[in-house]
Amino acid sequence: MRSRRLIIIGAGVSGLAAAHAAARTAAERELNLEVLVLEKESQAGGKALSLRRSGWLVEAGPGTFLDNEPEFQELLAEAGLSEQRITADVASKHRFLYRDRQLCEIPSHPLRFATSGLLGPLGLLRMGMEPFIPRRSSGAPHSGGDESVWGFAARRLGRQAADRLIAPMILGVYAGDARRLSLPASLPRLAALEEEHGSLIKGMIAKRRAAPERGLSAGPSGEMSSFRDGMQSLPKALAADPRITVRYGATVEALWKEQAPDLEKTGGFRLFIAGDHDPLFADAVIVAGEAWAAADLLQGVAPISAGRLAEIEMPHVAVVALGYDGDALSRVPPGFGVLVPRGQDTRTLGCVWDSYLFPGRSRDGCLLVRAMLGGSVDPDLGGLSDDELSALARRDVTEMLGLEREPVFEERVRWPRAIPQYDLQHSSRIEAVSAELATVPGLFLAGNSLEGVSFARSGVTGRRRGIEAAEWLATAPGA
Numbered sequence: 001m002r003s004r005r006l007i008i009i010g011a012g013v014s015g016l017a018a019a020h021a022a023a024r025t026a027a028e029r030e031l032n033l034e035v036l037v038l039e040k041e042s043q044a045g046g047k048a049l050s051l052r053r054s055g056w057l058v059e060a061g062p063g064t065f066l067d068n069e070p071e072f073q074e075l076l077a078e079a080g081l082s083e084q085r086i087t088a089d090v091a092s093k094h095r096f097l098y099r100d101r102q103l104c105e106i107p108s109h110p111l112r113f114a115t116s117g118l119l120g121p122l123g124l125l126r127m128g129m130e131p132f133i134p135r136r137s138s139g140a141p142h143s144g145g146d147e148s149v150w151g152f153a154a155r156r157l158g159r160q161a162a163d164r165l166i167a168p169m170i171l172g173v174y175a176g177d178a179r180r181l182s183l184p185a186s187l188p189r190l191a192a193l194e195e196e197h198g199s200l201i202k203g204m205i206a207k208r209r210a211a212p213e214r215g216l217s218a219g220p221s222g223e224m225s226s227f228r229d230g231m232q233s234l235p236k237a238l239a240a241d242p243r244i245t246v247r248y249g250a251t252v253e254a255l256w257k258e259q260a261p262d263l264e265k266t267g268g269f270r271l272f273i274a275g276d277h278d279p280l281f282a283d284a285v286i287v288a289g290e291a292w293a294a295a296d297l298l299q300g301v302a303p304i305s306a307g308r309l310a311e312i313e314m315p316h317v318a319v320v321a322l323g324y325d326g327d328a329l330s331r332v333p334p335g336f337g338v339l340v341p342r343g344q345d346t347r348t349l350g351c352v353w354d355s356y357l358f359p360g361r362s363r364d365g366c367l368l369v370r371a372m373l374g375g376s377v378d379p380d381l382g383g384l385s386d387d388e389l390s391a392l393a394r395r396d397v398t399e400m401l402g403l404e405r406e407p408v409f410e411e412r413v414r415w416p417r418a419i420p421q422y423d424l425q426h427s428s429r430i431e432a433v434s435a436e437l438a439t440v441p442g443l444f445l446a447g448n449s450l451e452g453v454s455f456a457r458s459g460v461t462g463r464r465r466g467i468e469a470a471e472w473l474a475t476a477p478g479a
């Protein structure tokens with residue numbers, strides 16, 4: 001059999017996991033496979049960008065992952081990175097909300113939660129009725145799509161809990177608006193708790209009985225983790241696999257299906273790269289760029305998918321890392337960070353206190369805070385100049401954390417199209433894209449457009465598509 005070529009577009013964690021998995025599967029199947037990754041930027045990682053700056057380690061994109069996906073753990077082991085994994089300090093169990101100009105800890109113990117003042121008496125009473133609220137019937141009237149995260153939270157827990165607890169959490173994870181995001185697509189575990197147990201509280205109790213060490217939590221299990229040198233370590237390690245080639249500075253501008261000379265054959269694809277005279281041929285292609293990039297590329301080969309991916313909103317998010325010396329660290333309570341509900345006179349969505357999360361990422365005794373701004377709730381943020389953005393982040397952080405000094409370090413990173421928002425049409429989008437892609441042999445989609453926005457999930461989709469592509473090439477009729 002002649003050698004085959006698989007081209008992967010995008011060297012983020014999903015594209016590189018795909019490349020690595022395809023090369024490994026091909027070796028197992030004794031398939032002669034060339035694996036080529038095309039990346040428009042000059043380095044591996046995509047959103048996973050870990051910046052070392054004399055004594056500070058700043059995550060410009062993802063800061064942590066949860067180690068709760070067996071396939072992701074396998075990916076780490078295959079990349080030789082299991083040893084480099086570090087887990088967040090126990091201080092990170094403390095989480096805060098900023099309300100009425102104060103940092104308020106969110107207690108995990110039900111009694112302490114009840115007396116914390118985060119919810120008023122009526123809000124608490126309504127939340128306590130949750131086990132008696134019936135399941136949503138599948139035929140319930142709704143907006144023609146999925147139920148929103150806010151709608152679900154208000155229905156089960158009451159409007160106060162939806163506004164004060166769930167909406168800020170969605171800001172922190174998605175930089176998104178809980179009223180516009182789909183529950184089954186954005187928080188599938190909560191949807192499953194209701195489905196399986198009829199109630200979130202009953203579901204949490206049942207899960208605690210099964211695994212008492214977890215405590216009472218509706219959130220995903222697993223340890224919050226990173227790597228010693230930051231999140232970019234994984235894509236970098238995958239890119240170093242000698243069985244794959246990564247070409248940087250290569251922007252794929254168009255993708256076309258090659259017409260097969262006869263019906264027995266599958267054809268293949270032509271890829272047009274900016275600045276190259278001749279197109280590249282591939283027997284199979286994995287598109288692992290962002291939703292908008294995938295939408296552009298799929299226009300000629302899968303137009304329905306292109307249209308549905310183009311609908312996905314990806315708002316501007318800015319990350320401003322600030323470092324403080326002196327007594328700043330002792331002024332901030334140990335914890336993961338703070339989430340900010342809207343209406344608190346700050347534009348910052350939330351801050352992560354990296355000095356507590358992974359000690360050693362700031363200069364000795366210093367405080368490193370990462371503020372996130374923008375998202376779908378603040379579309380005007382993209383129009384601010386760097387100076388305005390910096391002033392805004394400094395003002396919010398100083399006020400929220402009660403700091404009295406100026407930072408000694410600052411790093412700003414803007415992502416004009418940061419995190420995909422899974423809106424109320426997302427379930428129908430997944431169906432439409434999957435149905436169309438199943439009719440285009442040799443074409444695969446990886447990344448965070450459809451199946452989950454987390455770093456680990458993106459890696460897992462990549463790994464799955466890589467295996468599928470290599471398996472398909474091992475069995476498909478020759479081009």
Ligand SMILES: Cc1cc2nc3c(=O)[nH]c(=O)nc-3n(C[C@H](O)[C@H](O)[C@H](O)COP(=O)(O)OP(=O)(O)OC[C@H]3O[C@@H](n4cnc5c(N)ncnc54)[C@H](O)[C@@H]3O)c2cc1C
Pocket residue numbers: 009010011012013014015038039040041045046047048060061062063064065066250251252253288289290293294297317319415418419446447448452453454455456458
């Ligand atoms: C600010 C921020 C904070 C986040 N925080 C967390 C977190 O704490 N935990 C977590 O789990 N997740 C977090 N995420 C989400 C997570 O980072 C992403 O979901 C994940 O990294 C996506 O990986 P990917 O490989 O699918 O896509 P990307 O990392 O976006 O990579 C896509 C790659 O494709 C390339 N590309 C696109 N089009 C082309 C083309 N035409 N030709 C060539 N190359 C192309 C791009 O240059 C890019 O390198 C965060 C994201 C952001 C932006």
